[in-house]
Amino acid sequence: MHKISELKVLYFGTPVVLIGSRNEDGSANLAPMSSAWWLGRSCMLGLGNSAQTAANMLRERECVLNLAPSSMVDAVDRLALLTGKTVITDRRLRQGYRHERDKFGAARLTEQAADLVRAPRVKECPIQLECMVDTTHPFGGPETNATAFHVRVVRAHVDEELIIPGTHYVDPLKWDPLIMKFCEFFGGGQNVHPSRLAEGWEMPHQLQRAVG
Template sequence: MHVVPGLKVLYFGTPVVLISSLNEDGTANLAPMSSAWWLGQSCMLGLGNNAQTTANLLREGECVLNLPSSAMVDAVDRLALTTGKPAVPDRKAQQGYRYEPDKFAAGRLTEQASDLVRAPRVAECPIQLECKVVSAHPFGGTTQNATATATAIEVEVLRAHVEEGLVIPGTHYVDPLGWDPLIMKFCEFFGGGHNIHLSKLAEGWNMPHPQRSPAV
């Protein structure tokens, strides 16, 4: 039997991406997100209009999509309630967000120079995709509020860096058995089909998950 609960969140599960970009002063920003999908050599990113990353991508026209494995969940969670925007939007402040000018240090991650774009890669991520922005589209308005709350940004992957052990020998394909991406499902962290870490983001959004527990 199906029920109609009137879902508040449609966030069924997508891979986590750490987007590295450049701030206006040339410093690096790093932001976790999980509203992304790929097709061919392109990717579509869904980003809130108040995010520093959105402003950076629209201004600079480039970024790196760093894909963390499930083993990197601690680093991602350390970045969960941070923003590179000095003036923290009221809604984010209420959820517990704080301004963090050095995201790489906050996540205890390492900057690695890219080949084709100015934004740095995350050295610890097994997969790193250097990208250029192709187009941007308003997204997220409702019938009650026609003003878009987000932007759908299309990027083209210029170069993919993949940890050698994840590539099937003699091919140009990633081994699906060896690659264990970090998945965010309804604001909770999953790897290998299991809830693997408590989520600060879930707490900030007051997600009702009474059975949430840390990995054993």
């Protein structure tokens, strides 16, 4: 029997993307997110307006979408509660966010130059998509606090081990994306790592695990 429920979170399961962008001073920024979907050569990204990445993309009109495999969950989790913003909202402070200028260093990842955009790639990510921002749309109702970015993929870099020989297709048996499901990390259908983000958002399963 179904039950009517006012769900707090609607993250039923989406791939984790590390968005590479450039700060105003030219330094690299890197941020994990999981509000993304693709159609053809385009992608729609949902970002909160308080994020440094949103400000960078509005200004620079470009980014790199670095797709993280489940094996990179440690690095992604190290970025979960970091922000490039020097001024942090009270809400984010309560969730445990702190300012970090060197995101690549904090995540122990390697910055790699892109070909067609200034934004950085992540060397360790087996799939890297260089993108240009085509359009932006306010998102989130009357009191808009987020932006939907329509980006266009202008170049794709894929580890050759993931490509089906003789084709331009990724082998789905070899590609195991890191999935965020209700603020928890999953890969290969299994919960692969505790999530700092779930702790910050006070997800009930995290609280039960903490006291159990």
